[in-house]
Amino acid sequence: MSGDRDLVVLGAGMHPWGKWGRDFTEYGLVAARAALADAGLDYPDMQYIAGADTIRNGYPGFVAGSTFAQALGWIGVPISSSYAACASGAMAVQSARAQILAGFAEVALVVGADTTPKGFFAPVGGERRNDPDWLRFHLLGATNPAFFALNARRRIDVYGDTVDDFAQVKVKNSKAGVHNPNARFRKEFSLDDFASSPLVSDPLRLLDICATSDGAAALVIASPEFAQRHLGTLEGTVRIKAVATTTPTYPQVRLELPDFATDSTAVVPAPERGFKDSIAHDAYEQAGIGPEDLSCAEVYDLSTALELDWYENLGLCAEGEAAKLLRNGDTALGGRIPVNASGGLSSFGEAIPAQAIAQICELTWQLQGRSEGHQVDNATVGLAINQGLFGHGSCTIVAK
Amino acid sequence: MEGWFTTTEPYTLIGGKCASCGTFVFPPRGGACPNPRCAATELEPTPLSRRGRVWSYTENHYAPPSPFVAADPFEPYALAAVELETEGLVILGQVAAGVMGADLEIGMEMEVDLDVLYTGDDGEPRWVWKWVPATPSSVTTTDNGASA
Numbered sequence: 255m256s257g258d259r260d261l262v263v264l265g266a267g268m269h270p271w272g273k274w275g276r277d278f279t280e281y282g283l284v285a286a287r288a289a290l291a292d293a294g295l296d297y298p299d300m301q302y303i304a305g306a307d308t309i310r311n312g313y314p315g316f317v318a319g320s321t322f323a324q325a326l327g328w329i330g331v332p333i334s335s336s337y338a339a340c341a342s343g344a345m346a347v348q349s350a351r352a353q354i355l356a357g358f359a360e361v362a363l364v365v366g367a368d369t370t371p372k373g374f375f376a377p378v379g380g381e382r383r384n385d386p387d388w389l390r391f392h393l394l395g396a397t398n399p400a401f402f403a404l405n406a407r408r409r410i411d412v413y414g415d416t417v418d419d420f421a422q423v424k425v426k427n428s429k430a431g432v433h434n435p436n437a438r439f440r441k442e443f444s445l446d447d448f449a450s451s452p453l454v455s456d457p458l459r460l461l462d463i464c465a466t467s468d469g470a471a472a473l474v475i476a477s478p479e480f481a482q483r484h485l486g487t488l489e490g491t492v493r494i495k496a497v498a499t500t501t502p503t504y505p506q507v508r509l510e511l512p513d514f515a516t517d518s519t520a521v522v523p524a525p526e527r528g529f530k531d532s533i534a535h536d537a538y539e540q541a542g543i544g545p546e547d548l549s550c551a552e553v554y555d556l557s558t559a560l561e562l563d564w565y566e567n568l569g570l571c572a573e574g575e576a577a578k579l580l581r582n583g584d585t586a587l588g589g590r591i592p593v594n595a596s597g598g599l600s601s602f603g604e605a606i607p608a609q610a611i612a613q614i615c616e617l618t619w620q621l622q623g624r625s626e627g628h629q630v631d632n633a634t635v636g637l638a639i640n641q642g643l644f645g646h647g648s649c650t651i652v653a654k
Numbered sequence: 655m656e657g658w659f660t661t662t663e664p665y666t667l668i669g670g671k672c673a674s675c676g677t678f679v680f681p682p683r684g685g686a687c688p689n690p691r692c693a694a695t696e697l698e699p700t701p702l703s704r705r706g707r708v709w710s711y712t713e714n715h716y717a718p719p720s721p722f723v724a725a726d727p728f729e730p731y732a733l734a735a736v737e738l739e740t741e742g743l744v745i746l747g748q749v750a751a752g753v754m755g756a757d758l759e760i761g762m763e764m765e766v767d768l769d770v771l772y773t774g775d776d777g778e779p780r781w782v783w784k785w786v787p788a789t790p791s792s793v794t795t796t797d798n799g800a801s802a
Contacts (some may be wrong), residue, residue, distance in 0.1 A: 374719045395722040400733055405710070407711060454713045505677075505689075513746075518741075520740065522689055615770075
């Protein structure tokens with residue numbers, strides 16, 4: 255399928271996920287070079303460089319586009335640096351996409367990389383009493399897993415999900431991730447492993463919650479005209495059909511990181527679509543497709559239970575039916591709509607600014623039939639979705 | 655947090671209320687009404703309903719990182735998101751010490767209380783709001799927060 259706002263993914267590359275604590279730039283360069291090699295292009299061919307920011311690595315992290323451009327060598331092209339928490343990667347892709355669609359550039363390099371501290375994500379240091387992210391830790395100890403747990407508890411008490419359903423998400427994802435050379439955790443987990451996993455934020459155990467990781471991902475994307483000249487044909491190319499960086503619509507009625515409260519429904523009723531539903535909806539509208547057209551999806555399983563929420567947000571099933579989809583094996587490799595065939599965050603851990611880009615790399619390889627051992631049969635349309643705190647939506651659809 | 659709750663009984667959380675469209679916000683803030691269809695720039699500090707119903711809850715079993723000031727040894731505690739009907743807000747808070755997830759369920763009635771968050775280097779207590787299950791006796795008292 256082709257549309258008049260399609261872009262072509264010419265190359266995808268990653269630095270494998272892990273935990274080494276080295277300079278994030280080092281990982282980013284490995285991913286960038288891998289994407290360039292995959293595209294068959296030289297770095298000086300790039301006409302635009304988009305970096306996805308990380309806030310935990312000082313100034314170089316805040317100006318990631320510049321950091322990578324300087325590290326690869328200045329070539330005098332425009333750059334951008336995007337921060338949108340977990341959605342930073344999608345925002346960087348969107349920045350490059352907008353430049354290309356506007357005709358300012360024909361080909362762009364997008365890079366995201368992070369290095370992460372051990373343990374819970376904590377707010378940036380200092381005493382910042384006007385920063386809700388600082389305050390939610392200080393006043394409530396409301397960690398990220400605590401927010402994930404509030405949603406998980408709703409699934410149990412309202413929809414009848416069980417903690418075993420949550421564990422089965424990890425079992426499924428780990429089974430796929432074993433075969434992914436870029437995944438950090440390449441071990442199959444079973445339900446038995448959960449019994450000995452410590453409770454973090456009830457009902458979620460340590461194994462239900464994704465780790466924080468080092469890693470990097472990069473893409474080379476281009477206009478169809480550039481791709482046609484470079485490849486000689488557009489036959490079989492992977493296209494970016496949609497990138498939705500949607501915000502919530504007032505009132506936001508779901509308690510979301512890092513807020514103390516929802517918006518009020520006292521005067522304005524809840525919108526027709528909640529925030530996460532609307533991210534997917536906007537991407538489907540851009541691509542002109544619906545959930546029934548998907549071959550596979552990469553969703554942000556920050557927690558196992560959160561993966562189930564996404565099934566419903568994506569319209570793969572009705573609200574409250576996600577566990578049934580999982581139990582049927584519909585979202586496993588070989589099922590009707592495999593979800594997180596990469597192994598997901600379960601197998602990767604999260605390298606924040608790289609993760610949304612990595613999701614697109616994984617989908618690209620699925621559509622190209624290059625995901626040996628965890629390949630989705632005949633994949634033609636893939637969707638990646640996530641959400642960054644402070645109201646950042648991120649949904650990308652690729653198709654060939 | 656000065657201005658987020660009353661410090662004399664009856665304890666209430668304080669939100670912002672738009673004098674123009676009537677919507678609420680917590681924590682209180684200035685500058686602009688959060689309703690995008692309302693141009694008001696003034697929000698009046700308003701005591702919120704003392705009671706609401708549990709929307710969801712969890713327990714923290716690991717000490718949260720700084721800037722949380724965790725007791726040593728750390729004691730697990732519960733957090734609850736409580737829905738205030740009049741204001742249409744769901745507000746997160748710690749649950750009073752000793753009340754754990756097993757004591758909570760979605761839909762149960764809670765009320766707001768104050769508790770010591772930690773004792774500062776100056777020896778003075780720092781206060782925070784906490785949710786406590788509404789007791790049968792307190793259920794019979796009037797909920798005077800929303801209209802105050």
